Amino acid sequence: MCGRFTLSYKANELQLSLGITDIPEDWEPRYNIAPTQAIPAVINPVTKKMEFLYWGLVPSWAKDVSIGSKMINARSETVLEKPSFKNAFLRRRCLILADGFYEWKRSAKSKISTPYYFQLEDREIFALAGIYEIWHSPEGSELWSGSIITCPANELVAPIHDRMPIMLDKENMWAYLDNKPITEIKAMLAPFDATQMIAHEVSPKVNSGRVDSPDLVEAV
Template identity: 45%
Template sequence: MCSRYSLTASLDELARRFDFDSNRDDFEPRYNIAPTQQVLAVVGGNARRAGFIRWGLIPQWSKSDSAGPPIINARAETVAEKPTFRDSLRRRRCLILADGFYEWQKMGDAKRPMRVALRSGEPFAFAGLWSMSSDPEGNRISSCAIITTAANDLLRPIHHRMPVILSEEVEDLWLDTALDDSQTLTQLLEPYPDDALEAYEVSALVNSASNDRPEVATPL
């Protein structure tokens, strides 16, 4: 499960790391990104392009974005089979940029918010899928979901699932628009090495999506 994350790196740093044009004036650091909000994603093709899309995938064939809760995650184990995700896996993949994500660890009757990030502190990319649909008025809507997989050893005591973090070495392959082999693609959806990650407790401020400030990501 992944329902909150952060992206606090500068746009110039992200543009260098993920090789896209940084000529944007609509970017600001985010400490508590929540479902249905606009998130920064990178797509491939002749050149990488970055843009904002809605977090909560709306299947191409859907006529509404309000039929049930937003589809924010896709399971790696079934993503190649589910009609909601199957076509996007083959044709519409993206990098969803982040530098940390949050999970809630059960402690008796309470839940303790934890932030997970690379030990290096560098930004990274979730394996994402995107879709293009139309609302009843005919407006085009770009939307996305983050792929999840089984938790690694570090995350397992916190939550049994984790988002798929792609290594830098396979990002080009994930964005390759000529690649549509589901078996090859699903082999990339592995748990990230636990020794490259760190996890620490953060404030309960993260529980409310309206709290989007540095204190949310600060270790207790």
């Protein structure tokens, strides 16, 4: 599962690092992006425009948006089988921009879970493999929503959690949006190289989705 992540880059840093040319004016670095909040995504690899998606996929056939809170993740193993995700993976893939994510380690002796922060060893920006949908309300309004694809954890994440998000580095992320055989895209849904990642324990303050400050990613 991936239930929280960060993107601490400022607008000018996104432009320099990825060539993002169109960034919402109200963008601010985020240190605790949570489900049902706006997530930063790129849908078009040509324009490289950063969009905001509602985190929690709402299929076009849904009666209302409430289903989205249950669909923040799609499993790589079944993304081409589940009706809720298949068409989106085939036709509506997106890059969800990030520079780290959180996972929680459950204690065998208590109900307390300990949060850990994961990032690339060089602390560079990367993308999470995503899918998106466009939902229309009965009143005619439009909602663009997204989900993060997950896979079995690599050697670094596994001691903390059994799942992790699909991570795509700067050199490979744009290929995920290519119009190529879906078998080639599916092959990209693999655990990221653990030797290129680092992790550390962080404060339980991150447990609250209402808290969003730089100190959340600091080691404790």
